[in-house]
Amino acid sequence: MAWTKTYEGAEPLRINKWLAEEGVCSRREADALILKGLIKVDGEAAVAGQKIEAGQTLTLLQKATRQLDNKLSLIFHKPEGIVSGTPEPGEIPAVRLITEKTLSGKAHAIPGRYNKLAPLGRLDKDSRGLLVLSEDGVLAKALIGPESTVDKEYVVKVKGDVTPEKLALLRHGLELDGRKLKPAEVEQVKAHELRFVLHEGRNRQVRRMCQLVELRVVDLMRVRIGSLELAGLPEGKWRPISAREREALLSGAAPRPRKPREERERPPRDAQDRPPRGERPPRGERPDRPPRSGKPAGKFSGKPGGKGGPLRGDRKPDSQEEKPVNPMRGAKFKRTKLGPRKRTPIK
DSSP states (O other): OOEEEEOOOSSOEEHHHHHHHTTSOOHHHHHHHHHTTOEEETTEEOOTTOEEOTTOEEEEOHHHHHHHHTOOEEEEEEOTTOBSSSOOTTOOBGGGGOSSTTBOSOOSOOOOTTOOOEESSOOOTTOEEEEEEEOOHHHHHHHHSTTOOOOEEEEEEEESOOOHHHHHHHHSOOEETTEEOOOOEEEEEETTEEEEEESSOOTTHHHHHHHHTTOEEEEEEEEEETTEEOTTOOTTOEEEOOHHHHHHHHHTOOOOOOOOHHHHTOOOTTTTTSOOGGGSOOGGGSOOOOOOTTSOSSSOOSSTTSTTOOOOTTOOOGGGSOOOOOTTOSSTTOOOOOOOOOOOOOO
């Protein structure tokens, strides 16, 4: 289906810039579509460098929208030891592991030799976790562009003493390469496990930040980029990014709120009211518990005449009821052993 929209800006604007701002495609992709004659303004083919004016209607032909829809974007759970971008001799790039065999779930297309997937936010060779690979220029600008506001979340295991003073420095006050870092969200999850949320992407930023406060990173895993979470994707597997997830990344939607740590570790209901296991009375000596709501007490509380039905006449409850005698059992019908059967050989 063709994409159509009327420009309502106050000043004329280049077509490629307007399409990039609308999140339709990148400027380079728009220029390529204009050269192919796939973009029209008020019914006439657009030309390179043309500006659109207020009240004019721009139309992307159906062939152009199909080309843009075929841009692949995917999530990959990168293992440790795999490089994100261009490999050195002897290294394995992440793109080489994107195959039909490593697909988790279903995908409308499997990347091939003609696809040019690029990492949007690299992960070090020694790190693991969520890696986005895409051909989408608009998505790339939203995730790693100079004006990007998408945050990234990491779970980091360290060696060294984690003190309140070190946490304060990690959150605010460090410099890398002579430039002050943006404030970061740093939470101590366990004794030697930290959770980082960064609002910028400097080279090996988490490792270098920890090094400045005398902490050594022994494991680093990226679990989220913006609203996109690694969730239960197995290591070494990939899946495509859905249209809804792409729209959420472009709009800067917030991730799903996490429950506070106190709520996640809350003991089971009424656990504090129960006595310790060794001090509980035996089952037969426990006080009677109140019946469940909506059901009368006792075993017979179901349909009349059926299993678990109400008491009838002289019927005795539970163990006091006399069970009927099975006529097929008793001394008369006691099994007897038969002797071995004689077999006659075949002549």
